[in-house]
Each structure stands twice: as structure tokens, then as C-alpha cells.
Amino acid sequence: MKSQCLIFTLLLLVHAGMNQTLKCPYFCSCDKWEGLKRITCTGQRLANSDINVPPQVQVLDLSTNSISELRDKGFFHNHHLKYLNVSHNKITDIHTNAFYGLTKLNILDLRHNHLKFLIPKAFEETPMLQELYLSGNEIGHFGKPPVFNIPSLQLLHMKECWLDRIDELTFSLLPNLMDLDLSDNQFVFLKIEYLRSLEQLNTFDITGNPWHCNDEIQEVLEELRERNVKVTSICEVDSRMEIAINGSMFDRIVVTGDYSDSYEDSEEIETWGDDISDFWYEDGDPVETNPAENNEESNVKYTVHDLMGQIPSLWAFILGLQIGVVVAVLGMWVWLRCKCSQVPAQPPIRIRSRSLSQSLRRSVGRHRSDSNYTELESVDCPGTPPPPYRDVALNTFR
Numbered sequence: 001m002k003s004q005c006l007i008f009t010l011l012l013l014v015h016a017g018m019n020q021t022l023k024c025p026y027f028c029s030c031d032k033w034e035g036l037k038r039i040t041c042t043g044q045r046l047a048n049s050d051i052n053v054p055p056q057v058q059v060l061d062l063s064t065n066s067i068s069e070l071r072d073k074g075f076f077h078n079h080h081l082k083y084l085n086v087s088h089n090k091i092t093d094i095h096t097n098a099f100y101g102l103t104k105l106n107i108l109d110l111r112h113n114h115l116k117f118l119i120p121k122a123f124e125e126t127p128m129l130q131e132l133y134l135s136g137n138e139i140g141h142f143g144k145p146p147v148f149n150i151p152s153l154q155l156l157h158m159k160e161c162w163l164d165r166i167d168e169l170t171f172s173l174l175p176n177l178m179d180l181d182l183s184d185n186q187f188v189f190l191k192i193e194y195l196r197s198l199e200q201l202n203t204f205d206i207t208g209n210p211w212h213c214n215d216e217i218q219e220v221l222e223e224l225r226e227r228n229v230k231v232t233s234i235c236e237v238d239s240r241m242e243i244a245i246n247g248s249m250f251d252r253i254v255v256t257g258d259y260s261d262s263y264e265d266s267e268e269i270e271t272w273g274d275d276i277s278d279f280w281y282e283d284g285d286p287v288e289t290n291p292a293e294n295n296e297e298s299n300v301k302y303t304v305h306d307l308m309g310q311i312p313s314l315w316a317f318i319l320g321l322q323i324g325v326v327v328a329v330l331g332m333w334v335w336l337r338c339k340c341s342q343v344p345a346q347p348p349i350r351i352r353s354r355s356l357s358q359s360l361r362r363s364v365g366r367h368r369s370d371s372n373y374t375e376l377e378s379v380d381c382p383g384t385p386p387p388p389y390r391d392v393a394l395n396t397f398r
Contacts, residue, residue, distance in 0.1 A: 025051055033059055036082065041065070049074045049086070059083040063109070066090055070098035080104060087111040087133070094118070099125045111157075112136035118147050128152055135159035135181070142170050149173045157181040159205075164188070172197045184208035192220045204231045211235070 024030035028041040028051070038059035041051060046065040053060060055077045067089040075081060079101050091113040099105065105126045115137040123129065129150050139161045146169050148156070153174050164186040171177065171194070178200050187209040195201065204224060211217055213235035224231045 023054065025053060027051075028053070053078065056080060061085045062089070064088045069093040069095070071095055072097040073100045074098060076101040078102070083107045083109075085109040087113070089113050091115060094122050096121050097125065098122055102126050103128065105129055107131045107133075109133045110137070115139060118142075120145050120147050120149060123148065123150050126150065131155040133157045134161060136161070138162050141165055142167075144169065146170065146173045151175055153177055154200075155179040158185070160184045162186060166190075166194050168193050168197075170194065174198065176200050179203045181205045182209070186210065188212055189214070189216055190220050191216060192223050195220070195224070201227070201229050204229050207232045207234060209234075 024039065025041065027044050028039050030037070030039050032038060036058040037056055038061070039053050039057050040061040042061055043064045046062065046067055049062060049067055049070060051062075057078055058080050060075075060078065060081055060083070063085050064087075067086060069091060070086070070093070072095045075084070075098075081102055082104055084102070084105060084107070087109045088111070091110065092115065094110075094115070096119055099108075099122065102125060106128055108126070108129060108131070111133045112135070115134070116139060118134075118139065123132075129152055132148075132150070132153060132155065135157050136159070139158070141164055144167075148171065151173065154176055156174070156177060156179070159181050160183075162185065163182065166187075168191075171180075175197065177198050180198070180201060180203070183205045185208070187206065189212055190206070195204075201224075211234055217235065221231060221235070
């Protein structure tokens with residue numbers, strides 16, 4: 001009986017623990033993607049990767065956040081993780097044991113971060129890693145020890161990483177690498193010895209680099225073609241561009257015709273066209289435009305341009321001067337009109353003040369004509385001097 005109670009209690013604890021660990025973070029979304037348990041936490045301004053996700057997660061998307069570093073054993077409890085996306089963050093440092101415990105990781109996306117160097121031991125804890133994306137980082141160059149010690153790696157993309165040189169040790173520990181992208185970097189020369197260890201290489205993208213098309217690069221391209229590696233003929237493209245720019249008119253027509261005919265029969269171009277059409281329809285319905293309206297608008301712009309181009313410079317100067325004078329006169333007239341309308345009317349106020357003074361004088365004249373002022377007005381002594389002081393004093397004492 002006691003053993004049954006103990007087993008029942010353990011089952012309850014396990015069930016409660018499973019319910020707790022399977023709880024989705026409130027700022028993330030949890031679903032299934034291609035049969036895998038996925039947690040998406042994009043655009044949440046996360047400062048670090050410690051978000052306490054359930055250990056059963058298989059796909060974790062932490063892209064477009066503010067993560068600045070990947071700390072040691074940050075994903076230790078996510079040992080079922082197969083796809084980790086931390087692209088478009090601010091990661092500047094990856095600690096040595098940052099991917100400790102990720103023994104089942106297949107895809108790691110570190111694109112568009114602020115990485116300037118890579119620690120060789122950082123990827124040793126991912127023995128099943130097959131795809132590594134590092135494009136859009138300012139790595140610059142690699143050190144002497146092999147940076148990538150990942151025998152299981154099949155795809156490595158390092159586009160726009162400001163790389164300027166590699167050596168024979170850079171890819172020496174990648175025997176299963178099949179797809180290598182080093183486009184849009186700063187490479188000038190390349191030796192075939194640097195690629196001899198890549199026996200399984202199928203696709204090699206080196207476009208967008210300032211290559212010197214000398215004998216060494218030609219040797220690299222020829223050997224890669226003999227190994228059936230898909231690589232762009234960068235030197236042939238440069239020569240065609242040089243002929244098209246510096247050649248004669250007839251040469252440019254011939255080269256352009258051959259160039260277009262060779263690409264019309266290519267299946268790659270047809271596939272690329274299908275991809276382009278699909279790309280337009282990915283973001284929504286295309287915007288419909290009226291060709292007649294577009295043609296009419298382009299014709300109007302072209303006619304106005306021709307008209308302005310036919311006007312001589314002297315006449316253009318005189319026309320501009322006349323327009324400026326007319327605008328100045330109109331502006332002065334408007335300014336004076338507005339200023340005159342704001343001046344107050346002074347004459348009516350003066351007339352009112354004069355009428356008020358005249359009415360006051362008339363009222364004073366009426367008061368003077370009253371009986372109270374008759375005696376004062378009847379006394380008229382313009383030339384009579386005042387009496388002497390002695391007479392005044394005697395009259396007072398009497």
C-alpha cells in the first residue's frame with residue numbers, strides 16, 4: 001500500500017513538473033514548425049538569452065533583439081535544440097562554453113551581429129552542427145589556429161564579413177563542407193592550396209571581391225571546375241565588362257549579342273526568373289499600374305526637359321531676373337496694403353475732441369451770465385490803484 005502511494009505521488013510530481021516546464025513565456029509564441037517544437041521571441045528587446053524556455057524546445061528564434069553576448073552554458077538546459085537563430089542582434093562576444101550541451105544542434109544563425117573575432121573552441125560543443133551562418137559581421141581576418149573545428153559542417157556562409165585573407169589552416173578541419181560563401185568581402189588573391197582540404201565542396205561563391213585576375217586565380221578556377229565545383233567565372237565577367245566599356249561600338253554589339261544568346265538557353269536563368277516572380281508575390285499582391293499613364297507621364301517629363309535644354313543661358317538669366325522683379329513688386333504691394341489697413345482712423349477722434357471743447361466753453365459762458373456773477377462783472381476798475389496802507393489801518397481801528 002505504501003509503495004502504491006509513493007508511486008502515485010511521484011507520478012503527480014512528474015506531471016506537475018511537466019506542466020510547469022511546458023509553459024510558454026508570455027512574451028514569446030509557441031507552435032510546431034515542420035514537426036518541431038518552436039518558440040519564437042523576435043523583436044522583444046531582450047538583453048540576454050536567459051529567458052527560461054522549456055527544455056523540450058527544438059527550434060528557438062531570438063532574432064531581432066538586443067542580445068550583446070552569449071554567456072557560458074546559456075543553453076545548457078536546451079539539450080534538444082536543433083535550430084538556434086540569434087541573428088540581427090548586438091552580439092560582440094561568444095564565450096568559450098556558450099553552446100555547451102547543444103549536442104543535437106544542426107543549424108546556427110549568427111548573421112548581422114557585431115562579431116569581430118571567433119574563438120576556435122566555441123563550436124567544439126556542437127558535434128552535429130551542419131549549417132553555420134556568419135554573414136554581416138566585421139570579422140576581418142582569422143588567426144593562425146583553425147577557427148572552425150567542426151567535422152560535421154556542410155554549409156558555411158560568411159558574406160560581407162570584411163575578410164581580406166585566409167590560409168591553408170582556415171578550412172583544414174572541415175572535411176564535409178559542401179557550400180562555402182565568401183562573397184562581398186575584401187579578397188584580392190587566392191591560392192588553390194587553401195581549398196585542397198575541402199574535398200566535398202560543391203558550391204563556392206567568391207563574387208563581389210576585388211580580385212586580381214592573374215595566373216593564380218585562373219589556376220584556382222580551373223581546378224575547381226575540374227572538381228565539378230559551381231563557381232562564378234569572375235575574371236570572364238570582368239573581361240566582358242572591360243570590352244563593353246573600352247571596345248568599339250561594333251565589338252560591344254557582338255559581345256552583347258553572344259552574351260544574351262548564351263543566357264537564353266541556360267536553365268539557370270529560367271529558374272532564376274521563376275525565383276524572381278515568386279519573390280514578388282511573397283510580400284503580397286503586386287501593385288497594378290496603367291502602362292498608358294506611365295508612358296504619358298514619361299513623355300511629359302521628356303518634353304519639359306527638352307524645352308529647358310533649348311533655352312539659352314542669357315535668356316534664362318533675363319527671364320529669371322524678370323520673374324524676381326515681378327515677385328518683389330507684388331510682395332511689396334501686399335505688404336504696404338496690409339500695413340495701411342492696420343493704421344487707426346485719427347481724424348474722427350480729433351473732431352470729437354474739438355466739439356467737446358466748444359460745448360465746455362458754451363456751458364461756462366452760460367454760468368457767467370447768471371446773477372451770481374453780475375456784481376463781479378459790473379465792477380470795472382482797470383486803472384484804480386489800491387488804497388494806501390495807512391487809510392486801510394485807520395478805517396480798521398474806527
